[in-house]
Amino acid sequence: MPSNDVRILLQAAVPAAAVGAVAAVVSAVVAGGKGAVGAVVATVLxxxxxxxxxxxxxxxxxSLPHLFQAMGLMLYAAQILLLFVFLAAFKNTTLFNPRSFAVSLLVVTLAWIAAQTRAHMKAKVLYVEPEPTGEKPEKTGHSS
Structure with missing residues (x-):
């Protein structure tokens, strides 16, 4: 990944992880150990x-800018389906508190979206690729 993409990823992941840690502590206080496990699982997911x-x-x-919007919609649908599969697999689990899991999943996702939005707004992305320095562009056309 180019450095700008890594920067955006880090600027989104670090606040989300911090919110997940706070959610785990709050869940541990409110729902005990199973609440903390639920919050950690939700944060990781x-x-x-x-x-x-x-x-x-x-x-x-x-690589495929003309497919960007379609890929975004397909990715969203895939994420929802995978989350549904995860929820169906752990429907009656006693491993973690489902309420802590749900609240933590929502809070961490919203924190990620907010941080990613801020990172994209602060990023200085060029609209036009500059020509490499040291090379002179070829002159095309009539020279008069």
């Missing part, structure tokens, strides 16, 4: 989904 989504969309934007 949200960061994994959002991180992979950002990576895939950045790659698509660079």
């Amino acid at each position: 949200a960061m994994l989904f959002m991180g992979i989504g950002l990576y895939v969309l950045q790659r698509t934007a660079k």
Whole structure:
């Protein structure tokens, strides 16, 4: 990944991880150990989904820009389906508190989206690729 993409990924992941840590502490206080486990699982799941989504969309934007919007919609649908599969697999689990999991998943996802939005707004992305220095452009056309 180019450095700008890594910078955006880090600027989104660090605040989301911090919010996840706070959610784990709050869940541990409110719901005990199972609440903390639920918050940690939700944080990992949200960061994994959002991180992979950002990576895939950045790659698509660079290699296939005409498919960017369609890929974004497909990625969103895939994330929702994978979350549904995860929820169905752990429907009656006693491993973690489902309420802590749900609240933490929502809070971490919103924190990621807010941080990623801020990172994109602060990024200085060039609209036109500058010509490499040291090379003179070829003159085309009539010289008069």
